[in-house]
Amino acid sequence: MLDAGSRAASVQRDGARVVIALSLPARAFAAVLAAAGAVATAFRENPPASDAAEHFDYLASLPEGTAINHHRSNKVEQGRLAGVEIDSVDGTARVRIKLRKEDRLLPVGLCTEVQVIDDPGTLKARKQTLVKDPEFLACALPGVDTTSLSATTRLDCVLVGVQRTLEGELTAREFGAGDDEAVYEGNLQGIVRARDIGGTKDAYRSALVPAASEDGDAPIAASVPKVAIFDGARAFNNWRSRWPDSNWLVLLDRGLPSAPDGAAAVNQGYATRLAESDALGDLDIPAGVETLAYLERQ
């Protein structure tokens, strides 16, 4: 499921979206695992502010007062941008940020510690722990800057389904990652970073959308999510037209009465496909899992 989410986040076709449909013996954890794969891949392939100079220029272009997160080691604090200054002594350009207790002047090399908050809401005054399970995340996502993943906001993935169920699966501490010496416990929310889970306004990489909700509940973001994951027939049938420019991952539990409705919609898309897709081509699909992938016009 991690691989399916990862593939859905990485494949790109001009003018077409990839639709990956899986029928499963059980839906539990499938969507959140796929979301973890999608978020990690989207982050790996397009890390935020990988070019410090480019990011510095971006920050410099923003108006003073723009809400930001400043993260250092495993702490994050919210504040405001206060412009760019040139040091009169050494001529170094620095971005000024206003935190609760102090101002800081960060040179180009440190400006990637500053990330803009897309949805500032109410800024928090206190510092808080940025990464809840740092060892778990480090082992689960080798080679990924987990601090940056946790501190930055970008909507890479939307996850449509039963909100209560998905929240329960995201926060279930049923996962472990480790090395030769230890196994660390954690949950998938540390990777998926779905928006507003547990009443927090932390930086996010994805958003949950209740399948039964109205269109007004869709997350608003400037960027197009790489992947829309539809957990169940109702999610797919009600919401798929909302993200025409994203790749779609459809997960249907064959044991639910609604599965044929979802399959009918998938089959309709398949009947009018642009082409087959090899998005899952070399994956080792477990027994009992049915897969279909095709390209559809956006």
Added chain:
Amino acid sequence: MTPSLHDTTALYEAAGSLQLDRVCVQDEEFQRFSLAVRELQSRLGDDASDSYWQPVLRRLRRARWELATVPLPFSYAGFEISEAVTYLTDRLSDCEHVFPAHAAAAREVTACLAALPEGNADPLGPAVRDIPFEPPGALLLNNARHAGAVEEDLAGPLGLAVLTPAQLPGSAVYSTMAVVGPGCWFPVHVFTAPKAREIRVVQFAWLSDPPIDARIFAGSQMGGGSSSLAAHGGGSQGATLASAELLPVTNWAAIAAGTGGSSDMQDERPDTVSAYLLLLASEQAVYLEAEEGSRAYVAELGSSKELHMVPTRSIQPGTYLVNRVGGEGDYIPAIADRLLGAHAPGLRAAQQRWKEPLRELAASIGVQGMLSRLEAAGSERANRANLRRWLSAGSIRTEHLADFAALLRVAGLQEETDELWRDMEVIDQAHRRAGQRVRALLVREILEGDTRELEVRGWQDYDVEEIEGEGALRVARVEDRHPDPLRVSTRLTRQLLPVDRDLWQG
């Protein structure tokens, strides 16, 4: 409740390595009866649709279906075989005169049925007992009608859980599951999303059972290889009857006629509405208004429990519908009246006071005449659908005061507009509070409570203290839905209506 990762892994393992076997049993007497039913149907040809034969065939089909799907002795009283024989004997007493060509076949089939309980045969029960169940084990029945007796007489002593397909989505994984009846009588998910590592299909040998295609997508790949599922061993070779022939077919025409529904959609009398007809696991029918904006509470059970107020058009078999049992009409007004207390009679009288003259006027000048007058009186939203809703007993007030004022002007009650609008507002608020109470009850009993009994039986009553007398809410699984809306009297909507068991047999 979120299933654990461990449970989920077990489900994937079961699907990936399912062992599917068949246990075939013989019973010549039952086979003879089953073939005699087919022979009679075949001989009747077009006469089968005659009102003389329809109830006869329904009773025979019901007996055949229950004996083939329930692993209890043929003498089990719940099958009502002796009652069926009495009924058939009586019903067919003049067959020699009315349909002499079919009389011999009718006598033959009745005699076959009468012979079944006499030998106290129990072909399916011992076949189930002989299965070496690895605990935990389960017994899957096609429906819950005789689940209690099966649990008491067969499954309980063997330590087996008795289930129906509707319960499987939320079920854990069993080691061994006996499925009573050919696989094609069950939803495919019983086998494609199995809740057991080993499934034994227990069926009569003379029933056919084609392989099951596990795929739901066109052009898909199935992990692990084959997408076709067929039970091994004890094959049903030599089958003489197609299993599909035995499947119950709901007789919608008879059910609609017996519950007051009409397929005449041109009937636009003001006291009738367009409504969906649903059949419930409580062996009752209910009509739900089909008009835009009509909604009802449903619960979905299974791997994730959900509770929604949904448009009536979207209610499908498998969901659980919330109804009122005892008393007339919907449960929300009943609870609202309780909340309104002593004010309820006066407020309800006010609600009727502005509707009555409008209904009388509509009957006199027609819908188009009403719309013209309402438009002239300042209504901006007067159209056929809205007018029908405004005049219906269930509606409380219009959404906009301007429309309400126009209605009262046309009714000649314009001087009471403010007072009646306030009264209707009070009723409306009581309805909202009633809805909140119902939701709280359902959250407590269904989302947070133990729903095993509800899932086994298919329905359950929940007491609501706010409903007077024998008031309760009945949550019942929707088993089937009439393919088209029907016209029905407004007083019949949201009422639980009895349905003859035979009418489920087509």
